[in-house]
Amino acid sequence: MQGQTYVAEVATDAGFTNIVFTSTASTATEVRLPPVLSNDTTYFWRVRSTNICGTGVDSASFTFTTRPAAGQCPAGLSLIDGFRDTMDSGINGWTTDPVSGTTWNQSTARPFSGTTSWLAVDVTTASDQRLISPAIALPVDLSSLLLRFKQDVTMEANGATACYDGGFVEISTNNGSTWAPIASTSVLEDFYDGPLSGGEQAWCGTQPYTTASLDIDSFAGQSVRFRFRAITDTSVGSVPHGWYVDDVAVVGCGIPVLLFKDGFEGP
Ligand SMILES: [Ca+2]
Ligand SMILES: [Ca+2]
Ligand SMILES: [Ca+2]
Incomplete structure (x- = not known):
């Protein structure tokens, strides 16, 4: 009409x-x-x-x-840990890749919780620094699974929308044989700041501790490893700072009775 x-x-x-x-x-x-x-x-x-x-x-x-906000659960369900490491009780099965110029270490400089976080220094030379989580069985009895962690970032930005140096997270479902970046569309909190020169979306620039939440629900039921990967170019760093990562957790929504199950798992 x-x-x-x-x-x-x-x-x-x-x-x-x-x-x-x-x-x-x-x-x-x-x-x-x-x-x-x-x-x-x-x-x-x-x-x-x-x-x-x-x-x-x-x-x-x-x-x-509308869907719940990242880290919130619908009525009747609670946010439950499937994995958590505050980085305050030793290495706990985390490994670093020795061939990539790694500086990853447990640092006391800027912890979010307790006394320690992981740190990859934003060095002034080219590096590809890789911190690999222990194998984590992603529970099927929790919904809306997230990888969540705290990060404090001081990595050389390239203008406002790209990165000379930066960090991002990859996931492996075959015990580390192959890795895939977690897509920017899966980042629900603390969005990537822009691409590195290699095209990988990454966090860079300067930001104090922020919660990053990445949607990993499609991997539920699998055993996965996460790889925190810091890439630096050939000049200008932020020594002694860089990418601080603390309180890495897998969380999801479940019925609160599952809390009792955690209580029987021992130390
Ligand atoms: Ca800590
Ligand atoms: Ca940012
Ligand atoms: Ca640089």
Whole structure:
């Protein structure tokens, strides 16, 4: 119909008394919402037509539910550790790759928790530094699995959207034979800052401790290793600082009774 436009409304109640969003009248058949919605919440939406003859009737209403924020669980479920290492009780099965100019070491300079974190120094020479986790069995009885850790980053940036030096995380499902970067689309908190010269998306620049959350739910049920990989180019570093990593954890949503299972696992 000539001049036909549509208005979409989103509300928190079926009666549309609390409308949180009203689109501008448009001929578009798709509406993108500004960031007005809360996580883990059910909303109601409807559409009505408008044209020069007046306003049409409202459509029936429909609902959708937003997903929980990273690290939050739906009602009735709790965030449960599948793995956690605060880096304060020794090496615990972590290894470094000896052929990559590694400086990875347990440092007392800038721990997030306790007295110790891992540190890869942003050296002034070319390096490819690799810190490899012990094998971790990703539980199938937890949903929305995340790899979460704290990171304090001082790595040479290349402008605001790229990295000369930087760090990123890879995952292996075959005990370290092959590795794949965790895609930027799987980063739910603390997004990558930009690509290294080799194209890998990485964290760089300067930021104090921040929580990074990476979606690893598609790997549930597998035994995996994570590789924290710091790459530096041939000049300009941040010695003695670099990429501090602490409190590495696998977390997911489960029924709280699982906490008792953890209690029987011993030290
Ligand atoms: Ca620590
Ligand atoms: Ca950043
Ligand atoms: Ca550099």
